[in-house]
Amino acid sequence: MYRLDPRYPPTPATRLTAGWSAVAALLPGGPATLAVDGPPATDWEALAARLAAASPVPVRTLDLRAHYAPPEQVRRRTERPEDTADPYYCRLADNPLDDLFDRVPAPQPPCEGVLLVYGPGASLVRHDLLWYADVPKRYAESAVAAGHGTNLGLPGEPGTLRRLFYLDWPMLDRHRDALAPRVDGWLDMQHPGHPVHLDGDGLRATCAALARRPVRTRPYFNSTPWGGHWAQRELGFDPTARNTALGYELIAPEAGVLIGHGPAAQAEVPFQLLCALHPEQLLGAAVHERFGTSFPIRFDYLDTVDGGNLSVHCHPQEPYMKERFGWSYTQHETYYMTVAGPDTKVYLGLREDADVDLFRKEVEEAATDGVPMDPEDHILTFPAEPGRLFLIPAGTPHASGAGNVVLEISATPYLYSLRFYDWLRPDSDGNPRALPYEHGLANLETGRRGDAVARDLVQEPRTLRSGEGWCERLLGALDEMFYEVRRTELAAGAVADDDTDERFHVLNVAAGEGAVVETAAGDLHDLAYAETLTVPAAVGAYRLRAVGERPVHVVKALVR
Secondary structure (H helix, E strand, O other), X not given: OOOOOOEEOOOOOOOEEEOHHHHHOOOOOOOEEEEEEOOOOOOHHHHHHHHHHHOOOOEEEEEHHHHOOOHHHHHHHHOOHHHOOOOOOOOXXXXXXXXXOOOOOOOOOOOOOEEEEEOOOHHHOOOOEEEEEEOOHHHHXXXXXXXXXXXXXXXXXXXXXXXXXXXXXXXHHHHHHHHXXXXXXXXXXXXXXXXXXXXXXXXXXXXXXXXXXXXXXXOEEEOOOOOEOHHHHXXXXXXXXXXXXXXXXXXXXXXXXXXXOOOOOEEEEEOHHHHXXXXXHHHOHHHHHHHOOOOOEEEEEEEOOOOOOOOEEEOOOHHHHHHHHOOOOOOOEEEEEEEOOOOOEEEEEEOOOOOHHHHHHHHHHHHHHOOOOOHHHOEEEEEOOOOOEEEEOOOOOEEEOOOOEEEEEEEOOOOXXXXXXXXXXXXXXXXXXXXXXXXXXXXXXXXXXXXXXXHHHOOOOEEEEEEOOEEEEEEEOOOOOOEEEEEEEEOOOOEEEEEOOOOOEEEEEEEOOEEEEEEOOOOEEEEEOOOEEEEOHXXXXXXXXXXXXOOEEEEEEEEO
């Protein structure tokens, strides 16, 4: 059965502490400065008040957010002039958190008890003990979208998703990753009334263990105006949600790993910590050399069952992605059709007779004047056959039609959907959805069209190897895309041998009841239908064993 809360035990020596009284008991007894760093979405008021109230020693507090530079200075330092006219995107910020301050405070050490310095950037203050208080990024996104979240360095002002995605998160991620080797404690603040603390050495030991064995990140789904309901019906996600549109199986910048013994005693830590602390073990030496500590492949779901068509869009071509947006690699994608109906479709590539100037004109009229257009006048469509893979290199116009569940196997960048047309659909507030069509038109690949789309982007599977009751097929690969997608097909009860060969694998059970992944080191990991699993490069040899009485299909992606 699909698990909503895959969980891993901490290493035996790890100290896991839950509740304010137990966390406060970890405070030092003598005079000391405790710095508690973390993102703006952490409930800092609750942390300071509850920790001080539960402390067995006197606590004096310093809220670092009161010492940021004036808002206009923070904006000037973090956002480039060329970005100010773009309502959709900013170039990724590369600022250190020092830029939030004209001068970092230098408080006097306490003569007794604890000085608690808290807020984003607290680690910049001289301290004796360092904790990191975190909430997963989905909390920040939800709060900002609802109008009550704030941006980094701008407390008290309404936040924007634009700053959150492209300025705050890059700055915070680099800062957090740099602190990870030396934090004394990790504090999960998802539930401000019931925090969970991991000691720093235990956190690092557990991350080291997870970077060497198969690991599944915590899944969740977002709602969007086009979303469907498959994940609610089939996987058990929140039945009260408006829909289940975007399923985050493994999107490394936002993914978390649950560490603990149960809901009341577990901490969610960023999957990115495994990459930052143990990149060669997780990624493999060659992948680490190429991508640094960025985990380069993502798996997510696009659920349009009883929903609507996705927008027709493309993604930035590599020079544009590097120069305009600041990513070192671009957003190549693939669609693997997990669920499809007899009449559902995928939009992909230009028709042979597509008139790009007319396409541009209709896109602009739809965006500015609300004039409807028919994308099929310009874009090819293909039957959405279950098990079919569609390759979508950057710049290729595409969309999933209504009635599908797409397993999107893609490069990790995920915030650059350059929409051309969105069916004149309003957003959740009734306003027209944002259409960054000028970026889309600047990246539109006009050379690959007609027969070349079917030939290059809708490839027929090719058998790579086989054994008793199983075979592995290559579903799709292109020279311009750095990863490829394969599928291991197992008869009921069959066992297939595999090996990471010093490059991580990402697996997903796309058909059948599930599989068991068994490593040469003896680790066993159950993988149910629709679940995704990362097999680190350090695992080496492993086996897939089909579970149940039906054939099992396991889709696999790896860096070429």
